[in-house]
Amino acid sequence: MLSSPMLVSLTLFLSLPLVLFFSPQILTPTYFRFSSDAEDLTLFRRATAAPHTTTHLATATNPKPKIAFLFLTNSNLTFAPLWEKFFSSADSNHNLFNIYIHADPTAAVASPGGVFHRRCFIPSKKTHRASPTLIAAARRLLAYALIDDPLNQYFALVSQHCIPVSSLRFVYNYLFKNPLVSLASFAGSNYNYNLPSFIEILSDEPNLYERYSARGEKAMLPEVPFEAFRVGSQFFVLNRRHTEVVVRDRRLWKKFKLPCVTEEPCYPEEHYFPTLLSMEDSNGCTGFTLTRVNWTGCWDGHPHLYTPPEISPELIRRLRVSNSSYPYLFARKFSPDCLAPLMDIADDVIFRD
Numbered sequence: 001m002l003s004s005p006m007l008v009s010l011t012l013f014l015s016l017p018l019v020l021f022f023s024p025q026i027l028t029p030t031y032f033r034f035s036s037d038a039e040d041l042t043l044f045r046r047a048t049a050a051p052h053t054t055t056h057l058a059t060a061t062n063p064k065p066k067i068a069f070l071f072l073t074n075s076n077l078t079f080a081p082l083w084e085k086f087f088s089s090a091d092s093n094h095n096l097f098n099i100y101i102h103a104d105p106t107a108a109v110a111s112p113g114g115v116f117h118r119r120c121f122i123p124s125k126k127t128h129r130a131s132p133t134l135i136a137a138a139r140r141l142l143a144y145a146l147i148d149d150p151l152n153q154y155f156a157l158v159s160q161h162c163i164p165v166s167s168l169r170f171v172y173n174y175l176f177k178n179p180l181v182s183l184a185s186f187a188g189s190n191y192n193y194n195l196p197s198f199i200e201i202l203s204d205e206p207n208l209y210e211r212y213s214a215r216g217e218k219a220m221l222p223e224v225p226f227e228a229f230r231v232g233s234q235f236f237v238l239n240r241r242h243t244e245v246v247v248r249d250r251r252l253w254k255k256f257k258l259p260c261v262t263e264e265p266c267y268p269e270e271h272y273f274p275t276l277l278s279m280e281d282s283n284g285c286t287g288f289t290l291t292r293v294n295w296t297g298c299w300d301g302h303p304h305l306y307t308p309p310e311i312s313p314e315l316i317r318r319l320r321v322s323n324s325s326y327p328y329l330f331a332r333k334f335s336p337d338c339l340a341p342l343m344d345i346a347d348d349v350i351f352r353d
């Protein structure tokens with residue numbers, strides 16, 4: 001017969017796995033992971049340590065390139081059900097994409113479940129508008145996705161206000177052109193040099209000089225002369241090679257992370273990526289974003305916010321059309337109550353190719 005101290009020990013011993021299993025959920029909220037400075041440092045060290053493992057590519061059977069979807073958010077992912085449909089439309093095995101979420105740990109962002117499971121949430125820091133924190137968050141997402149899966153060949157940055165305007169199959173085939181492209185053909189080099197990055201790069205904005213000098217007249221010199229300063233949409237789809245350029249960069253990031261000192265907001269996230277990539281490899285970039293935004297009647301730097309009465313099949317069709325030779329694959333911004341009308345036309349319009 002067991003003595004009672006032994007019984008207590010045994011009970012404790014047996015309950016240990018349960019305690020270990022549940023304690024992370026008890027100790028930390030399920031919806032965020034805060035990244036310490038040390039963790040950031042480790043992340044970037046790992047991401048910049050060359051070369052990246054190509055062994056996975058060589059050993060995987062029939063490896064297919066993947067799209068890493070990078071969600072940058074400081075509120076709940078209202079459109080998660082629509083994205084869920086998007087992700088499940090083409091591929092039930094989830095072998096064409098990965099999802100990574102950077103959620104501001106100071107905002108109570110809940111995990112929507114489904115494809116957006118808890119492991120998608122990467123260690124994150126607080127973000128706020130018109131500050132270098134948005135660049136830092138995007139870089140953290142890119143670095144994390146780079147390390148996480150060598151099959152990630154495209155990296156698409158979106159926010160909680162973005163929606164897809166085509167099916168995943170269409171997006172995938174558009175980006176990789178040939179759906180049957182096999183990584184075996186470029187496994188040795190770790191990336192396909194022919195895939196362009198879709199990032200807007202403009203040099204003719206009226207207030208470009210004000211934004212350039214927002215940290216002080218000479219603050220960006222000598223790394224970034226005004227002639228090299230560019231502007232573009234915060235949302236982009238980068239290839240793996242350019243993602244590595246961004247993650248390795250310290251020269252320009254050192255400048256762009258300086259605070260702006262003027263009254264006007266300077267939106268560093270709209271300058272850092274286009275400037276860096278136009279300096280490093282403008283020929284490898286299309287100069288266009290794949291994310292449609294409506295700046296008509298914009299106010300205080302905010303684009304048009306679509307509301308439920310505006311949602312229609314016609315709107316989705318209009319949002320796909322661009323003035324360039326590229327279509328739009330994503331669109332923003334939509335108010336949270338647009339979810340229901342969007343879900344109503346999801347199968348018949350949005351995800352119908």
Ligand SMILES: *[C@@H]1O[C@H](CO)[C@@H](O)[C@H](O)[C@H]1NC(C)=O
Nearest residue numbers: 074075076077107108109110
């Ligand atoms: C997100 O959703 C959760 C539960 O669904 C809620 O408790 C939380 O307040 C929401 N957060 C925000 C920022 O709205």
Ligand SMILES: *[C@@H]1O[C@H](CO)[C@@H](O)[C@H](O)[C@H]1NC(C)=O
Nearest residue numbers: 294296297298304315318319
């Ligand atoms: C863009 O927004 C304006 C309102 O600011 C609206 O009248 C117009 O229809 C929108 N354009 C598209 C293509 O949705």
Ligand SMILES: *[C@@H]1O[C@H](CO)[C@@H](O)[C@H](O)[C@H]1NC(C)=O
Nearest residue numbers: 292296318319321322323324
């Ligand atoms: C295309 O160009 C026209 C004329 O410049 C402009 O009014 C319209 O908003 C542009 N459409 C898009 C999708 O950029």
